Amino acid sequence: MKNEKVIEVLNSLITINNDRIEGYDTASKETKESELINLFAQNILTSNKCKHELVMEVNKLGGQKADGTLVAGKFFRVWMDVKAALTGDDRKTILNSCETGEDHAVETYNKVLENDLEYLNIEQRIMITGQRSLLKADHNHIKSLRDALVKA
Secondary structure, three states: OHHHHHHHHHHHHHHHHHHHHHHHHHHHHHOOOHHHHHHHHHHHHHHHHHHHHHHHHHHHOOOOOOOOOOOOOHHHHHHHHHHHHHHOOOHHHHHHHHHHHHHHHHHHHHHHHHHOHHHOOHHHHHHHHHHHHHHHHHHHHHHHHHHHHHHO
16 A cells, blocks of 8 residues: 555656656747757756656556646646747746746645655655755756846
């Protein structure tokens, strides 16, 4: 029973990384700004790294990895806002939408670390804490780019 809960928790993080990958893939196809394309590619690499580690852990526990995204949820709508923003080619709007998505991803990790620690072993906690740090760094980069536009 404990493994099932751990797998569920890890799969929630796999899903949020799937959302980031899909969102940034969409965003990179819609913009012509090379700086943003490179940033989005880096963020995809971050999520692919996190996802790989999580999938390895789910496999080790004998579970099935999550393949989907949160299509019906708020995060999907945020990414659709990114696509709409990109079509309008408004850098500030793009970065605002990306930051909202990043907020949700970091919040998902925070909830796991606040509410599900009892199910996680020390290695899993360390892995998830490290991944949260990577996502926070991505968030802070996007936020700093957005804030620079506000000050300009």
